[in-house]
Amino acid sequence: MQTLLWGIFLFALAGLEPAAAQPGPVRQFTGLATLNLNLADREGLELNKMRRGDSPFSNLALTLFGDVIFAPRLALFNQLLIDPSSRSTASLSTYLNTYLRYTVFRGSEADLHLQAGKLPTPFGAWGPRAYQDKNPLVGLPLMYHYFTSLRANQVPANHADLLAHRGQGQNSSFTGFKGGGASQPFNGLPMIYDPCWDFGAEAIGSLWRFEYLVALTQGTLSDPRSSPGDNNKGRQLAARLGLVPATGLVLGASYARGPYLDRSVAPALEAGEQVEDYYQQLIGADAEYSLRRFKVMGEVARIWWEVPNITEELQTSGFYLEGNYTLRCRLRAALRYSGLRFSKIGDGAGSQVPWDYDVDRWEAGLSYPLYEGVLGKLAWQHTRLDQPGAEGRRVLTLQINSSF
Numbered sequence: 113m114q115t116l117l118w119g120i121f122l123f124a125l126a127g128l129e130p131a132a133a134q135p136g137p138v139r140q141f142t143g144l145a146t147l148n149l150n151l152a153d154r155e156g157l158e159l160n161k162m163r164r165g166d167s168p169f170s171n172l173a174l175t176l177f178g179d180v181i182f183a184p185r186l187a188l189f190n191q192l193l194i195d196p197s198s199r200s201t202a203s204l205s206t207y208l209n210t211y212l213r214y215t216v217f218r219g220s221e222a223d224l225h226l227q228a229g230k231l232p233t234p235f236g237a238w239g240p241r242a243y244q245d246k247n248p249l250v251g252l253p254l255m256y257h258y259f260t261s262l263r264a265n266q267v268p269a270n271h272a273d274l275l276a277h278r279g280q281g282q283n284s285s286f287t288g289f290k291g292g293g294a295s296q297p298f299n300g301l302p303m304i305y306d307p308c309w310d311f312g313a314e315a316i317g318s319l320w321r322f323e324y325l326v327a328l329t330q331g332t333l334s335d336p337r338s339s340p341g342d343n344n345k346g347r348q349l350a351a352r353l354g355l356v357p358a359t360g361l362v363l364g365a366s367y368a369r370g371p372y373l374d375r376s377v378a379p380a381l382e383a384g385e386q387v388e389d390y391y392q393q394l395i396g397a398d399a400e401y402s403l404r405r406f407k408v409m410g411e412v413a414r415i416w417w418e419v420p421n422i423t424e425e426l427q428t429s430g431f432y433l434e435g436n437y438t439l440r441c442r443l444r445a446a447l448r449y450s451g452l453r454f455s456k457i458g459d460g461a462g463s464q465v466p467w468d469y470d471v472d473r474w475e476a477g478l479s480y481p482l483y484e485g486v487l488g489k490l491a492w493q494h495t496r497l498d499q500p501g502a503e504g505r506r507v508l509t510l511q512i513n514s515s516f
Contacts, residue, residue, distance in 0.1 A: 137180050137181060137182045138180070138181040139178070139179070139180055139181075140177075140178070140179045140180075140181070141176075141177070141178050141179075142176075142177045142515070142516065143174060143175060143176045143177060143515070143516050144174070144175045144177075144243060144244065144245055144513060144514070144515050144516075145172075145173075145174050145513065145514045145516070146170075146172070146173045146174075146175075146244045146511065146512075146513040147171065147172060147511065147512045147513070148169050148170060148171055148172075148250070148509050148510070148511050149171070149509065149510045149511075150169050150171070150507060150508070150509045151507075151508040151509070152169070152505075152506060152507035152508065152509070153505060153506065155505045156493070156495065156505035156506050156507040157169055157507060158282055158284065159258070159282070159495050159505055160251055160252075160257075160493075160507070161282070162257065162307045162308075163202075163206075163283070163298075163299050163305075163307075163308070164195075164198045164199055164202040164206055164207070164307075165195075165197055165198045165199040165202065166193070166195035166197055166198045166307075167197065168244070168247075168250050168251050168252060169250060169251070169507060169509055170195050170196075170197045171196075171197065172195070172196055172197075173193065173194070173195045173244075174193070174194040174195075175191060175192070175193050175194075175243070176191065176192045176194070177189075177190070177191045178190045178191075178192075184215070185214060185215040185216075186212070186213070186214055186215075187212070187213050188210070188211075188212050188213075189209075189210070189211055189212075189213065190208070190209070190210045191208075191209045192207055192208050192209075193207040194207070195207075203338075203339055205338055205339045205340070206308055206338040206339070208230075209229075209230045209232075209309045210229050210230055211227050211228060211229030211230055211231055212227065212228050212229050213225050213226070213227045214226045214227075221319070221320055222317065222318060222319045222320070223317045223318055224315065224316075224317035225315070225316050225317055226313070226314075226315055227313065227314050227315075227316060228312070228313040228314075229311070230309045230310065230311055230338070231309055231310060231311070231312050231313075231314055231327060231329065232309055233256075233304065233306045233309065233310075233333070233336075234312075234314060234325055234327035234329065234350040234351075234352065234368070235304060235333055235350055235352060235366045235368055235394065235396060235413075236256075236304065236352070236364070236366050236396050236398055236411050236413065237354075237362075237364055237398040237400065237409070237411060238252075238253060238256050238306060238411065239306055242256075242306055242307075244487075244511070244513045245487060245513055245515050248434070248436045248444060248446035248477070248479060249434075249446050249448055249475045249476075249477045249489070249491050249493075250475070250477065250489060250491040250493070250509055250511055251448075251473070251475050251491070251493050251507075252306070252307075253411070253430070253432035253434075253448065253450040253473075254430060254432070254450045254451060254452050254471055254473050255302075255303045255304060255411070255413055255430025255431065255432065255450065255452060256302070256303075256304050256305070256306040257302055257304075257305060257306065257307060258281070258302055258303075258452060258471060259281030259282055259283075259299045259300040259301065259302050260281045260300045260301055260302065260303075260428065260452075260454075260468050261274070261277045261278050261279065261280050261281045261286075261300050261467075261468045262274075262281075262300055262301045262417060262419065262426060262467075262468075263286075263289065263293070263298060263299075263300055263301060264301055264334075264335045264343070264372050264373055264374045265293050265294035265298060265343075265373075265374040265376050265377060266288060266289040266291065266292070266293035266294060266298075266377065267289060267291040267292055267293055267373075267377050267380050267381075267419065267420045267421060268289045268290070268291045268419070268421055268422065269289065269290040269291035269421055270291075270421055270422075270460075271422065271423075271457055271458055271459065271460055272459070272460050273289055273290050273291060273421075274289075274419075274422060274457070274467055275457075275459055275465065275467065277289065278466075278467070278468045278469050278499070279468065279469045279497060279499050279502075280300070281299060281300030281301075281302075281468070282299065282300075283297055283298060283299045284297075286298070286299070286300065291380055291420065291421050292377055292379060292380025293374070293376050293377040293380055294374065294376040294377075301334040301335055301372070301417075302334055303333070303334060303394070303413060303415050303428055303430045303452070304333045304334060304394070304413070304430075305333065305334055305335065305336055308336045308338040309336060309338065310329040310330065310331045310332075310336035310337055310338070310348075311329065311330050311331070311337055311340060312327055312328050312329030312330060312347075312348075313327070313328055314326060314327035314328070315327075321355055321356045321357065322353065322354065322355055322356075323352075323353070323354035323355075323356070323364075324351075324352070324353050324354070325350075325351060325352040325353075326349075326350075326351045327348075327349075327350045327351070328347055328348070328349060328350075329347065329348045329350065329370070330342045330347060330348075331343070331348065331370075332348045332368070332370045332371070332372045332392055333348070333350070333368050333392075333394060334372060334392060334415070335372055343373075343374040343375060343376075344371055344372075344373060344374065344375050344387045344388055345388055346370055346371030346387075346388040347370060348368060348369065348370025348371075349368065349369055349370065350366070350367065350368035350370075351366065351367050351368075352364060352365070352366040352367075353365050353366075360401055360402040360403055361399075361400070361401050361402075362398075362399065362400045362401075363397075363398075363399050364397065364398040364399070365395075365396070365397050365398075366394070366395070366396040366397075366398070366413070367394065367395050367396075368393070368394045369391055369392070369393040369394070370391065370392065371387065371388040371389070371390060371391055371392075372390065372391070372392045372417070373387040373388075373390045373420075374387065375387055377420070380420065381420055382420075385420075389418075390417075390418040390419065390420065391416075391418050392415060392416065392417050392418070393415065393416045394413055394414065394415045394416075395413065395414055396411060396412065396413030396414070397411070397412055397413075398410065398411040398412075399411075405437055405438040405439070406435070406436075406437050406438075407435065407436055407437075408433075408434070408435040409433075409434050409435075410431070410432060410433040410434065411430075411431065411432055412429070412430070412431040413429070413430050413431070414427060414428070414429045414430075415427065415428050415430075422457070423458075424455075424457050424458075425455075426454075426455060426457070426467050427454070427455035428452060428453070428454050428455070428468075429452070429453045430450070430451070430452050430453075431450065431451055432448055432449065432450035432451075433448070433449050433450075434446065434447070434448040434449075435447055435448075442480060442481055443478060443479075443480050444478065444479045444480070445476075445477075445478055446476065446477050446478075446479070447474075447475070447476045448473075448474070448475045448476075449472075449473070449474055450472075450473045450475075451470070451471060451472045451473065452470060452471045453466075453470050454466040454467050454468045454469070454470060455467065466498075469497045469498050469499040469502075470497070470498040471495065471496070471497055471498070472495070472496050472498075473493065473494065473495045473496075474493070474494045475491060475492065475493040475494075476491070476492050477489055477490055477491030477492065478490050478491075482512075485514055485515040485516065486512065486513075486514045486515075487512070487513050487514075488510075488511070488512055489509075489510070489511040489512075489513075490509075490510055490511075491507075491508075491509050491511065492506070492507070492508050492509075493506065493507040493508075493509075494506050
């Protein structure tokens, strides 16, 4: 109830217009409404669903932005997602993102901002383009949302137990590890979970041709803590460094490390071990190049998980390459290829096999600005798991999104 009241208060505060004769905070209220008409198999849509039940392909979604600028150097940023397809059990705090920014200094060659609260994903370059009015397609790259078969609140008993659950990262199909931990159903861990933000503090800014970010968060990139409470005593350190060597070219490198296990698995660990002893670590690189009407961008990242009862570090590599071109008639064509590759572990019978099934996704689409602030999209997506007998899953969608 406190979270609900806090959310209502923030957006009421942002939406009120100050009296013309009384100087005070500047309130800015905007929004983004999205409508999707899908032709898809059920499994295709399931592969795009988030933990809350929402999806980029939801029939209806509304994102509200309410910002309050208290002073030239102090501002409060708020956004709230409303999606009727979400699970009724999901907490409001997972949909409400609020953070405070203080500008230490801002100049022509350098700037520095301090931010605290529920922060945007402090890794890679995808986050700012995740909104449907910025995304040239509809879906997300696999490395930013796809659920693997590894969990934070359960541990596998051994290699065979882990391998028996390959491809079960989606909540509806996970049967549960035998090694111990929570009993309730839950999704597996993605490499990076961009749809939910994490509580923490960060310094962000630029210096000459460089962009930089350093953040300390209570959760991890694969399991951000969208509610104030934490699931262990550890913290994650994340950083990103970007470089603009020439006009139209942006290069970036990212790093993050933190303990990811939930305290519910503590009784299953060996004597003397703690959940904070097991870390996940990520490194990544991104690049973007724009030339007139053409833009190409891509990212690659690798994550290492330390897992109880598994003798080898579990590794996953994720990547995507995306290009789009705007024709003279303002019609934009876009194509994205993304994938996940899993490291191999022993299966107990003398063979080495991937600890989860590799995944590939192609997505292509067209977009056209129908009116000012109204964008129409037609997108097709094909996802394939490298699983014996698995069929490709397809989604065809017509989307209209409107900014107001």
